Amino acid sequence: MIINSYRFVLPALGLCLTAAASMAESVSRESLAHAEMLRAQAMAGSNAMAIVTSLTTEVGPRLAGSEAEGRARIWAVNTLAAKGFTNIRNEPFAMNAWERHEEGAEILAPYPQPLAVTALGGSVPTNKAGLGAEVALFETLEDLKRAPEGSLSGRIAYVGHAMQRTQDGSSYGYFNEARTAGASIAAGKGAVGYLIRSVGTDSHRFPHTGSLRYKEGIPRIPALALSNPDADQIERIAAEGKTLSVRITVDSSEVPAAQSGNVVAEVVGREAPEEIVIIGAHLDSWDLGTGAIDDGAGVGITMAALELIKNAGLAPRRTIRLVLWGAEEVGLLGANAYRDRHEAQLERHVIGSESDFGGGRVWKVTADSQTEAGDQLFAEIARLLAPIGIAPGSDDQPGGGPDLYPLIAAGVPTLRLHQDGRDYFDLHHTADDTVDKLDAASLDQNVAAFAVFAWLVADSDVSFRSAAE
Amino acid sequence: MIINSYRFVLPALGLCLTAAASMAESVSRESLAHAEMLRAQAMAGSNAMAIVTSLTTEVGPRLAGSEAEGRARIWAVNTLAAKGFTNIRNEPFAMNAWERHEEGAEILAPYPQPLAVTALGGSVPTNKAGLGAEVALFETLEDLKRAPEGSLSGRIAYVGHAMQRTQDGSSYGYFNEARTAGASIAAGKGAVGYLIRSVGTDSHRFPHTGSLRYKEGIPRIPALALSNPDADQIERIAAEGKTLSVRITVDSSEVPAAQSGNVVAEVVGREAPEEIVIIGAHLDSWDLGTGAIDDGAGVGITMAALELIKNAGLAPRRTIRLVLWGAEEVGLLGANAYRDRHEAQLERHVIGSESDFGGGRVWKVTADSQTEAGDQLFAEIARLLAPIGIAPGSDDQPGGGPDLYPLIAAGVPTLRLHQDGRDYFDLHHTADDTVDKLDAASLDQNVAAFAVFAWLVADSDVSFRSAAE
Numbered sequence: 001m002i003i004n005s006y007r008f009v010l011p012a013l014g015l016c017l018t019a020a021a022s023m024a025e026s027v028s029r030e031s032l033a034h035a036e037m038l039r040a041q042a043m044a045g046s047n048a049m050a051i052v053t054s055l056t057t058e059v060g061p062r063l064a065g066s067e068a069e070g071r072a073r074i075w076a077v078n079t080l081a082a083k084g085f086t087n088i089r090n091e092p093f094a095m096n097a098w099e100r101h102e103e104g105a106e107i108l109a110p111y112p113q114p115l116a117v118t119a120l121g122g123s124v125p126t127n128k129a130g131l132g133a134e135v136a137l138f139e140t141l142e143d144l145k146r147a148p149e150g151s152l153s154g155r156i157a158y159v160g161h162a163m164q165r166t167q168d169g170s171s172y173g174y175f176n177e178a179r180t181a182g183a184s185i186a187a188g189k190g191a192v193g194y195l196i197r198s199v200g201t202d203s204h205r206f207p208h209t210g211s212l213r214y215k216e217g218i219p220r221i222p223a224l225a226l227s228n229p230d231a232d233q234i235e236r237i238a239a240e241g242k243t244l245s246v247r248i249t250v251d252s253s254e255v256p257a258a259q260s261g262n263v264v265a266e267v268v269g270r271e272a273p274e275e276i277v278i279i280g281a282h283l284d285s286w287d288l289g290t291g292a293i294d295d296g297a298g299v300g301i302t303m304a305a306l307e308l309i310k311n312a313g314l315a316p317r318r319t320i321r322l323v324l325w326g327a328e329e330v331g332l333l334g335a336n337a338y339r340d341r342h343e344a345q346l347e348r349h350v351i352g353s354e355s356d357f358g359g360g361r362v363w364k365v366t367a368d369s370q371t372e373a374g375d376q377l378f379a380e381i382a383r384l385l386a387p388i389g390i391a392p393g394s395d396d397q398p399g400g401g402p403d404l405y406p407l408i409a410a411g412v413p414t415l416r417l418h419q420d421g422r423d424y425f426d427l428h429h430t431a432d433d434t435v436d437k438l439d440a441a442s443l444d445q446n447v448a449a450f451a452v453f454a455w456l457v458a459d460s461d462v463s464f465r466s467a468a469e
Numbered sequence: 470m471i472i473n474s475y476r477f478v479l480p481a482l483g484l485c486l487t488a489a490a491s492m493a494e495s496v497s498r499e500s501l502a503h504a505e506m507l508r509a510q511a512m513a514g515s516n517a518m519a520i521v522t523s524l525t526t527e528v529g530p531r532l533a534g535s536e537a538e539g540r541a542r543i544w545a546v547n548t549l550a551a552k553g554f555t556n557i558r559n560e561p562f563a564m565n566a567w568e569r570h571e572e573g574a575e576i577l578a579p580y581p582q583p584l585a586v587t588a589l590g591g592s593v594p595t596n597k598a599g600l601g602a603e604v605a606l607f608e609t610l611e612d613l614k615r616a617p618e619g620s621l622s623g624r625i626a627y628v629g630h631a632m633q634r635t636q637d638g639s640s641y642g643y644f645n646e647a648r649t650a651g652a653s654i655a656a657g658k659g660a661v662g663y664l665i666r667s668v669g670t671d672s673h674r675f676p677h678t679g680s681l682r683y684k685e686g687i688p689r690i691p692a693l694a695l696s697n698p699d700a701d702q703i704e705r706i707a708a709e710g711k712t713l714s715v716r717i718t719v720d721s722s723e724v725p726a727a728q729s730g731n732v733v734a735e736v737v738g739r740e741a742p743e744e745i746v747i748i749g750a751h752l753d754s755w756d757l758g759t760g761a762i763d764d765g766a767g768v769g770i771t772m773a774a775l776e777l778i779k780n781a782g783l784a785p786r787r788t789i790r791l792v793l794w795g796a797e798e799v800g801l802l803g804a805n806a807y808r809d810r811h812e813a814q815l816e817r818h819v820i821g822s823e824s825d826f827g828g829g830r831v832w833k834v835t836a837d838s839q840t841e842a843g844d845q846l847f848a849e850i851a852r853l854l855a856p857i858g859i860a861p862g863s864d865d866q867p868g869g870g871p872d873l874y875p876l877i878a879a880g881v882p883t884l885r886l887h888q889d890g891r892d893y894f895d896l897h898h899t900a901d902d903t904v905d906k907l908d909a910a911s912l913d914q915n916v917a918a919f920a921v922f923a924w925l926v927a928d929s930d931v932s933f934r935s936a937a938e
Contacts, residue, residue, distance in 0.1 A: 057705050060582030068582075113529030113537075113759070116900060204673060205758070205900045229903040233759075236526050289674070290582070290702075431585060431674045434698040 042448035052300035064327035065097025065258030093337035097258035130249035153190035184215035197231035260326035278352035282328030289433030298355035305450035316458035354401020374464035413464035511917035521769035533796035534566025534727035566727035599718035622659035653684035666700035675899035729795035747821035751797035758902030767824030774919035785927035823870020843933035882933035
């Protein structure tokens with residue numbers, strides 16, 4: 001592509017000249033006018049809230065690989081068809097699913113009382129009578145890692161590791177390791193059970209679930225999360241210096257040949273339909289809530305953005321593809337299946353962005369453009385997003401949503417619309433993730449951002465990839 | 470009593486003269502100085518938070534008539550003894566207790582999914598398989614009452630009846646009837662099960678429990694409350710016009726010869742020990758949470774107030790009696806037992822006040838004084854409470870806390886420290902009623918108010934009762 005190699009042809013020209021010269025090339029006046037119209041329409045009210053309300057009411061919880069996730073795909077196909085999109089399809093894949101049946105915990109001594117807990121996704125069951133044992137407490141995962149070999153023999157390990165709220169959700173990656181990796185670390189030192197303080201920022205009696213990953217060659221032990229008030233209770237009792245013992249109970253099972261799938265729909269490009277701009281969200285949710293913020297909001301936002309473009313009668317130069325990923329929560333299974341199925345076309349995936357951080361407003365936009373033309377188009381997108389409160393930023397690493405990680409590894413550039421996530425981890429992976437927590441006007445602002453971005457990139461011939469690729 | 474008949478002897482004198490003349494009589498300068506000192510000490514930090522933390526940690530949930538409520542009485546006696554109070558005792562009584570074992574609900578059609586529910590206190594069980602039936606929806610209890618005879622045959626009745634938040638909690642009395650009386654109203658029209666929107670003001674997936682009362686001669690049907698988001702879900706589905714069916718499951722049982730008790734402690738009066746000023750709170754809680762706002766806060770506030778008076782080395786003229794009532798939640802059983810046991814001494818119960826509205830700040834004080842001297846002493850109390858943000862008010866009817874109702878009926882006057890309850894019904898009777906929701910400084914303000922009030926009345930010889938009694 002001409003503009004793609006531009007930066008290498010004319011490296012000696014200053015940035016101002018480069019920017020001025022190419023502005024008209026990266027995006028037409030008409031295209032910009034359409035983007036402004038889409039933004040105004042979204043801000044005046046989109047269908048995002050109606051979509052997420054429909055999904056969370058008519059399907060509700062939709063755990064990866066479950067019959068309910070299958071109903072969500074039927075809901076998606078029917079909803080997309082009713083809206084008149086093109087190339088609607090389910091791209092199925094097989095998976096090993098996990099099912100929660102029962103769970104519980106209680107303090108046995110010194111102060112008998114029930115505890116609010118939930119099994120972590122993937123946890124093995126206890127036997128029916130549960131598992132009662134003394135608890136060994138650790139303030140952080142690091143402390144658990146430093147515990148001597150064999151020191152937890154016959155005990156239940158507990159890790160406190162309290163997460164604080166952040167706007168960008170950046171604390172999650174760090175504290176989340178207690179959930180994903182802790183059980184095997186504890187089991188490696190002899191523990192027979194594993195408890196964590198929920199990876200969450202609320203102080204309600206909602207435990208936060210989420211996947212764990214057992215390490216090969218280490219005994220698999222049952223693993224549960226306590227709600228934050230219950231974790232406080234455990235730590236308060238331990239601080240008295242008394243021996244604390246707890247009984248945990250988990251009934252769960254695996255379904256080895258379960259089905260999942262990615263649901264896809266498109267607005268087909270008028271000139272280069274084989275060039276793809278990806279937007280989307282994940283369709284599965286955890287089983288405790290109805291998955292409104294994680295990730296019904298993303299489904300509503302991205303579907304409403306595509307609907308807005310379609311209903312305006314606009315045909316972009318390239319194809320805009322909506323992907324509603326399956327089985328994200330249990331390890332990006334839908335994202336990997338998409339990458340495998342579409343491997344040959346990935347070099348013509350222009351850019352991707354996923355909405356998977358709740359319903360808060362977008363406050364920052366970043367992109368991992370590797371080209372001058374990409375930078376210039378990004379500057380145009382940022383200019384149109386500024387009036388709705390979004391500032392351009394720069395990121396150390398590519399992002400755009402977890403389901404894009406396999407595509408990023410395959411070289412697909414991403415754009416990320418950073419949402420305000422200060423409250424996100426109050427609800428994330430809890431029974432309290434329901435649609436009453438969403439604000440329609442905030443969703444509309446997200447729709448505006450997705451519509452502007454997807455339209456401008458799809459209606460251009462700009463590449464964000466370096467010529468080397 | 471002299472001052473008590475004063476108003477009848479000198480009715481022609483103006484209020485100003487009356488007030489001026491009796492000011493010195495109703496309360497001494499020294500007594501006022503002590504009250505100011507108690508107020509300052511409480512505001513600087515009381516033991517209220519430590520007490521409620523201890524109760525909710527070391528006992529936790531303590532349902533009326535349960536073994537756990539028995540442990541709460543042991544905790545109370547030990548805690549009161551450690552603080553050095555006098556005449557510490559448990560006044561036991563027998564009761565018919567109710568136990569919750571299991572509960573659940575799910576939508577069967579049109580959109581299968583689980584619902585967050587809790588059985589109402591006293592609900593009969595379903596059979597093990599649960600009870601699946603079509604749901605008949607009513608927006609209000611009044612609508613249910615107007616349903617034709619037999620019209621609910623074989624169906625589960627649902628009542629929406631959404632409560633709004635109020636500062637004084639006044640909406641509770643009205644909306645609460647859906648919980649207490651609705652099951653028998655529905656059963657009288659043929660319903661086989663009863664569901665309500667929780668009597669609560671939050672939008673979290675915490676259903677609110679609480680007692681129901683079955684009417685004699687009408688079939689007892691299982692009764693449960695939905696969390697507010699689940700009630701929204703039910704109503705959203707019903708609004709689509711589709712037939713809604715739900716399965717409810719309750720396992721519960723009764724314990725006919727259970728034990729409860731009131732725990733009592735005193736600071737004994739130096740001149741008139743047989744004259745009693747009652748303060749207190751109820752010791753039992755619902756079983757879902759740890760009973761921090763209902764009513765651990767009241768236990769902490771009133772015990773800390775009495776502790777402050779005792780630790781200051783002050784001996785009031787009359788006795789201040791702390792009563793920690795048992796089995797309040799299931800029908801004021803402890804309050805009735807107290808009235809029966811102390812019937813002969815009730816005429817020497819000078820005044821009473823209970824703290825049973827959470828941990829919010831006091832914003833108003835009222836009393837049902839029937840005497841000029843009582844009015845004047847009340848004015849002095851109000852004057853000392855004004856600097857901590859409390860204004861005097863007037864009430865249409867006597868109050869002072871639910872456990873005082875039997876005493877009010879027996880002629881005992883009450884004083885009420887009105888707390889700000891805007892958030893109270895977010896947590897009331899839910900699993901989320903835990904100690905992290907309380908604010909120590911707000912509790913201290915309550916302690917200051919109780920200490921000032923109890924001290925000033927106990928150190929006086931003022932009666933609040935009319936001479937006719």
